[in-house]
Amino acid sequence: MSTEIIDPKVATRRLFVRSGLVAVYFLLLVVTFLLGKGYTLLIDNKDAADGSVVAIDGVLVSVDGAEALELYSGDRDATQLKGQRHRVIVELISDGKKIEKSIHLPLDTDMLLLSVPKLVAGIEPFVEVFVLRDQPRPAGEEVGNTNAFTSPDSEALETVEPPVP
Amino acid sequence: MGQQGPLLSIDHISKEFYGNVVLNDVSFELKAGEILGLVGENGAGKTTLMHILFGMPVIADTGGFKGRICIDGQEVSFSSPFDALDAGIGMVHQEFSLIPGFTTTENIVLNRESMKPSILNDVFGDRMSILDRQDMKKRAEAAIEKLGVKLDPDMLVSEMPVGHKQFTEIAREITRSKTRILVLDEPTAVLAESEAEVLLKALRKLASLGIAIIFISHRLHEVTEVADRVVVLRDGIAIKDTPVAGVSVRDIASWMVGRSVATERVSEGEAREFGPEILSVEHLWVDMPGETVRDVSFSVRKGEILGFGGLAGQGKLGIPNGIMGLFQAGGVVRLHGKDVPLNEPRTALEIGMAFVSEDRRGVGLLLDESLKWNIAFTAMQIQGKYLKTILGGLFRIRDEAEMRKLTEEYIAMLDVKCTSPSQKAKELSGGNQQKICLAKAFAVKPDLLFVSEPTRGIDVGAKKLVLDTIHRYNRDYGTTIVMVSSELEELRSICDRIAIVDEGKIAGILPPTAELPEFGLLMSGLGANGSQEDLSA
Amino acid sequence: MSGTKSLGRFLTEYAVVIIFLLITVAAIPSSGLSIQYIVQEMITRLGRNTFLVLALLLPIYAGMGLNFGMTLGAMSGQIGLILAINFNIGGVEGLAFAALLGTAVFMGWICGVVLNKAKGREMVTGYMLAFFINGIYQLIVLYMMGFVFPIRSSAILLSRGYGIRNTLNLEIVRQSLDNFLMLRLGEYTVPVATFLVIAVLCVFVVWFKKTKLGQDMRAVGHDMSVADSAGVPVDRTRIIAIIISTVLASYGQIIFLQNMGNMATYNAHDQTSFFAVAAILVGGASVKKATIPNVLIGVILLHVLFVVTPRAGQNLFGSAMIGEYFRQFIGYGVIAFSLVLYAWRARKDAAWSREGLRGSSSGAVPAAAAAGGEGSAK
Amino acid sequence: MRSAKQFVTDFGWPRIIIFIFLVLLFVAAPFFRVRIDASISDVLNRFGQNGLFVLAMVPMIQAGCGLNFGLSLGIIAGLIGSTLSVQFGLLGVFGFFGAVGLSVPFAVFFGWLYGLLLNKVKGEEMTIAMYVGFASVMFMCIMWLILPFNGPTMIWGYAGKGLRTTITIEGFYRHFLNDFLAVRIGDSFVFPTGMLLFVGFCAFLMWLFLRTKTGTAMTAVGSNPDYARASGISADKMRTISVIISTVLGAAGIIVYQQSYGFIQLYTAPLAMPFAAVAAILIGGASVNKASMVNVLVGAFLFQGLLTMTPSVINSALQTDISEVVRIIVSNGIIIYALTRKTKVTK
Incomplete structure (x- = not known):
């Protein structure tokens, strides 16, 4: 608007600061994306379909130092993870042997399956993308856009019909 | 101080608005530390000159100006007030910003x-x-x-x-x-005497610091008191440019209003006889923004044309507006000896007064409606004219045919240039709009007609027609007329008496034949006869 | 100023607050709710709503009245959250991601430009603009997401293959900000992180008022034409005020929704401005004047009433719906009442400021002609 | 050429686009197996249902009070009248005119109060009207629950008190106007003669009123309040009259609506109604401060046409339910357009 006369030195500094900020902005977007990326990791202790490995009877599996899950043969459990890199510790209940592995999860999926027998046997890859055949859908809500009652948890007030013309 | 050249020089400046010459070859100079008094009547071109100096967009929008403005000998051209500020010109407006x-x-x-x-x-x-x-x-x-x-x-x-x-x-x-030049437009207009004194002292102090000042004021004794030099504008011409020393207020006043052309009285030589007193006003005060009336008393006789003159902002416009109830007012007003309740526009109209407002577009007209509406409206609302009964007396609705007839009558009588009575009022020129305003007032057939600034903003030809119309109406119907105008010449041409309003009071009443300097003095707050103002200068 | 006059002034100034306080105090016992319950609710709701209400401050400073267009910000926040859920970004990072997306800047710009074209009727225009943009929002979210814009998570889509579901589960970000630093104080839990964010915003507002831009905003708010003639870029300043407000509203909505834990995709924003505006007015703010204490008082008072009335209605009239309607009535009523009070007072003040000029002849006040500058008599 | 340009600027692009859009919808309708006759019948019916609401906008716009976002007040008066009428068991012609008659005193009273209020807040009418409307709707919500109505068809069966959300008027005055002289052509075309006559009659009365002395004064107040004042007109009085008329029309409007729709809708139903009427008159070419009968007729027809045709045509064309969104965008868009247009009062 006004014809500010800006010292060229200040102007270049500003250019740097501003472009730096733009970079920081995108960096932050990426960082939040990477750090916040959530996964469901299924931890599976079953025989492989091709018979390559056999389930182990009794393991304790702990991801990122969280409380260990106890899995016996044929068990499957799930854990929620955030971020791509994780440390998995598997402890065999039988002999107390500990195996520590670091895993790196791909960005393009939300659900993966970690096969404990494969991990213990050292077969790569022991983490695979898990595809649900039939996604279960919460029933009872279909076609959108009605002004009807909405979130069950919200303050009741929000549920009275708004005056949308 | 005067060792260098002039700080500001106004060099042969001319300006016209649509062929209407407002400034004609005006030149003067201003040195650092000098105070220049710039005086002139309303419409003498002071404001336009300041607009040019300030690079107001309105100047460029209307075709620019001729001549040069130089600061320190360098020609400058401002495209906006901000440029002027950057160049060191400060302006104090009449209205507080x-x-x-x-x-x-x-x-x-x-x-x-x-x-x-x-x-x-x-x-x-x-x-x-x-x-x-x-x-x-x-x-x-x-x-x-x-x-x-x-x-x-x-x-x-x-x-x-x-x-x-x-x-x-x-x-x-x-x-x-950067401010080196300061323009003050009527800075003392709103001040009490003592405050004005302080201000003048402050101005002298600023000048002594090397700031050049252009001081615009209608209080001539202040000009003579504070200014080093005075420039008098009249009709767009710098009529006088002289050091103040040795110049009296009376001199300036006569330069200000003096006309080269002799006034032509429309009613030359006519013996005028008036009826009994029709309107009497005592101690009227009116709270009209910018035109406050403080204490005004006068009376008008039947058939007379009384003029109110004076400079803008002194309160002359407040008088009709107050009597007609448009602004909060107090005091005693009697029509035909009967008290007129104030602040009730309807009663004022009902008892036979009418008003042509100075604010033509704001108050005078329904711009978005037809001429028919504009002319017939007041008569319809106040007197129930131009209505017809339909459905066996169930409803009374507008009688468009009658309205049309009335409108055509006035269009013919006042020579209004329009395409039809159904044309929208906003499509007419200023002069023709003014005629519609007059027609509206005439249509109620008033006993007493107030006309406020009837010729403001209209061209010369239309001016004459409007004045003639008012004059003729007075002669033909014996209607008493109170006319308010900033143009003294106009008042002198048709009025029987002229009252000059200054600072919300009547400074004096003169016959139209009185000497011009007399009027000038009254306007400058230095009444010659019976003024209560000081004569210190 | 005589005593009665200043008392009268005080009463009109705080009429809304006082009336509200009285109603609330009267309603608490009849609700039968324990003080502990109410206090805990207050803590939760302060955290949930304060940020949204604070978003209203800047446009008030800039003289644009109550920003009913803040709903645009709320919608931007929701779009951010939809995308965060879509990419399965959880926790505080998910919230930050949603906040960073910044559709609100664009929305705020639109709102500012539109409001600049409707000077003098910003409030009603902002209100209608919220409805209009709501249509656009639905068009994008209900028809274009999954159709024009790819959505990778089929779980949030409607079964027809495009359009986002009516209710979005925000499990992965649910209360992540609140739980980030949850403090237990005796029997109460306090979401410290949320309050910290609010505190930072308050500090920002206080700081902002001291900047040149803040001063310009005040100037524009007081008198647009004077500010303009002094060279302040009026339109630009107003747009900036609205952009900031919209962005803050989007953050506010994100904070609100993370606390709620799920989102009514097409309705969550409908009453955002209603709540925020009612709250700030209840707190004693007006169209022209608002402070941070107004916001805090307003949120507390309004929400105590909101918590209490359904129960009170149930206990007194045997119908919870009465309390429900009553609080809606109170909300709308308080807005109407404050607006009326303000408009009425503005006219009264204008008349008052001219009163000194009247009076009879002799005592003529020199001030008179000054009125020419400010006179607003029409 | 020039006049065409002038016409476009006067009428405004949005309106022309809407008009063309509506024409296209009608043209396209047969291709998507939407029955034209049913559609036209539907449009006429809706036109009649909503005509009075749109008409109710006229007096306030003319008197310079802006768009009546507080029309809900009139609707509430109408609801009181109609519930009373049903409560008293008035049937047929008595039911309908009883409802109107009972609601008018309420409407006049509400309108009078509302007018007094709006006179105190000149310049802020629209925002305040909106919230006054909302607040009174909410207040009435409480009243519907509390008031001692006891007609068995009206109250909640299980609670034994409190009015239902929708009350059927089957057997009272349902289709009282619609069926009056109705013309039936084929299966799916009905011309609701009575209702259209009634709406037409009201529009005619309004037309007449605007030509009376008072109507003229009211228009002048809206056009230039200072001019009106200088001519001895009390702007406040004219504005109050305009608000009262608007409110009464709103009351009559909802009763006409009910008799066609078949139900009395209570509680929050009136909240959104003013917006539709506002959008309709603006689409008809009115501005915030000028409206005519032509605006009412054109607007009500265009807007209701849009409401009828978009769902049937667009939805069957695109196989989605997008029409609701189109409606929201169009009707609110036109309101925004009108609000942001420089007010064309030359001063």
Whole structure:
């Protein structure tokens, strides 16, 4: 608007600061994306379909130092993870042997399956993308856009019909 | 001081608005530290000259001007007031340009606040700087000091007396480090005598600091008191440019109003006889913004044309507006000896008064409606004319045919240029709009007609027609007319008596044949006969 | 100023607050709710709503009245959250991601430009603009997401293959900000992180008022034409005020929704401005004047009433719906009442400021002609 | 050429686009197996249902009070009248005119109060009207629950008190106007003669009123309040009259609506109704401060046409339910357009 006369030195500094900020902005977007990326990791202790490995009877599996899950043969459990890199510790209940592995999860999926027998046997890859055949859908809500009652948890007030013309 | 050349020179400036010459070859110079008094009647071209000096867009929009403005010998051309400010010209307007909710300090440094850069400057620019309130206050105090007046830097403008507002404005202009020329447009108009004294003292102090000042005022004794030189504008011509020393107020007044052309009385030689007193007004006060009436008493006799003259802002316009109930008013007004209730426009109309407002577009017309409506409306509402009954008396609706007939009558009588009575009022020219306003007033057939600034903003030909119409109406129907106008010549041409209003009071009443300087003196607050103002100059 | 006059002034100034306080105090016992319950609710709701209400401050400073267009910000926040859920970004990072997306800047710009074209009727225009943009929002979210814009998570889509579901589960970000630093104080839990964010915003507002831009905003708010003639870029300043407000509203909505834990995709924003505006007015703010204490008082008072009335209605009239309607009535009523009070007072003040000029002849006040500058008599 | 340009600027692009859009919808309808005759019948019916609401906008716009976002007040008066009428068991012609008659005193009273209020807040009418409307709707919500109505068809069966959300008027005055002289052509075309006659009659009365002395004064107040004052007109009085008329029309409007729709809708139903009427008159070419009968007729027809045709045509064309969104965008868009247009009062 006004014809500010800006010292060229200040102007270049500003250019740097501003472009730096733009970079920081995108960096932050990426960082939040990477750090916040959530996964469901299924931890599976079953025989492989091709018979390559056999389930182990009794393991304790702990991801990122969280409380260990106890899995016996044929068990499957799930854990929620955030971020791509994780440390998995598997402890065999039988002999107390500990195996520590670091895993790196791909960005393009939300659900993966970690096969404990494969991990213990050292077969790569022991983490695979898990595809649900039939996604279960919460029933009872279909076609959108009605002004009807909405979130069950919200303050009741929000549920009275708004005056949308 | 006068060792160098002139700081500002106005060099052969001419300006016309649509063929209407407003400034004609005006030249003068201004030296550093000099105070120049610029005087002239309304419409003499003062405002236009200042608009040119200030680079107001209105000038460029209307075709620019001829001539040059030089500062320090360099020609300058401003495309906006901000350019003028950058070049060191400060202006104090008649209307305060202050923010009421801000303190003195904040107003003085408005948009030029002292700032300390903050870390966000590099991100979002200078507007993220933190205000340095201490420094702002220091600067404000310095400016106040420079003026030599007492102002509380932390007081809210809304709580200040008017005089302080004026000083705040001036202080704002002089805090600009570059300001070398200061233009003050009627700075004392709103001030009491004692405050005006302080202001004049402050101006002299500023001048002694080397600031050149253009001082526009209608109070001629102030001009003679403070100015070094006086320039008198009349009809767009710089009629006089002379040092003040040895010049009397009377001289300036006669230069101001003196006409080269002799006035032509429409009613030359006619013996006028008037009926009994029709209107009497005692101690009228009117609260009309910018045109306050304080204490006015007069009476009008039947068949007479009484004129009210005086400079703008002195209150002459408030008189008809107050009597007609458009603005809050008090005092005693009697029509035909009967008290007129004030503040009731309807009653005023019902008892036989009518008013042609000076604010043609704001009050006078329904711009978005047809001429028929405009002319017939008041008569319809007040007197129930131009209505017809339909459905066996169930409804009374507008009688468009009658309205049309009436409108056509007045179009013919006043020679209104329009396509049809159904044309919208906003599509007419100013002169024709004025005729419609007159027609509206005539249509109610009033006993007493107030006409306010009937020729404002219309061209010369139309002016004459409008005046003739008023004059003829008075002669033909014996209608008493009270006419208010800023143009003395106009009043002198048709009025039987002329009252001059100054500072909300009647300064004196003169016959139209009185000498021009007499009028000039009355307007300048120095009444010759019976004025209560001082004659100190 | 005589005593009665200043008392009268005080009463009109705080009429809304006082009336509200009285109603609330009267309703608490009849609701039968324990003080502990109410206090805990207050803590939760302060965290949930304060940020949204704070978003209203800047446009008030800039003289644009109550920003009913803040709903645009709320919608931007929701779009951010939809995308965060879509990419399965959880926790505080998910919230930050949603906040960073910044559709609100664009929305705010639109809102500012539109409001600049409707000077003098910003409020009603902002209100209608919220409805209009709601249509656009539905068009994008209900028809274009999954159709024009790819959505990778089929779980949030409607079964027809495009359009986002009516209710979005925000499990992965649910209360992540609140739980980030949850403090237990005796029997109460306090979401410290949320309050910290609010505190930072308050500090920002206080700081902002001290900047040049803040001063310009005040100037524009007080008198647009004077500010303009002093060279302040009026339109630009107003747009900036609205952009900031919209962005803050989007953050506010994100904070609100993370606390709620799920989102009514097409309705969550409908009453955002209603709540925020009612709250700030209840707190004693007006169209022209608002402070941070107004916000805090307003949120507490309004929400105590909101918590209490359904129960009170149930206990007194045997119908919870009465309390429900009553609080809606109170909300709308308080807005109407404050607006009326303000408009009425503005006219009264204008008349008052001219009163000194009247009076009879002799005592003529020199101030008279000054009125020419400010006179607003029409 | 020039006049065409002038016409476009006067009428405004949005309106022309809407008009063309509607024409296209009608043209396209047969291709998507939407029955034209049913559609036209539907449009006429809706036109009649909503005509009075749109008409109710006229007096306030003319008197310079802006768009009546507080029309809900009139609707509430109408609801009181109609519930009373049903409560008293008035049938047929008595039911309908009883409802109107009972609601008018309420409407006049509400309108009078509302007018007094709006006179105190000149310049802020629209925002305040909106919230006054909302608040009174909410207040009435409480009243519907509390008031001692006891008609068995009206109250909640299980609670034994409190009015139902929708009350059927089957057997009272349902289709009282619709069926009056109705013309039936084929299966799916009905011309609701009675209702259209009634709406037409009201429009005619309004037309007449605007030509009376008072109507003329009211228009002048809206056009230039200072001019009106200088001519001895009390702007406040004219504005109050305009608000009262608007409110009464709103009351009559909802009763006409009910008799066609078949139900009395209570509680929050009136909240959104003013917006539709506002959008309709603006689409008809009115501005915030000028409206005519032509605006009412054109607007009500265009807007209701849009409401009828978009769902049937667009939805069957695109196989989605997008029409609701189109409606929201169009109707609110036109309101925004009108609000942001420079007010064309030359001063």
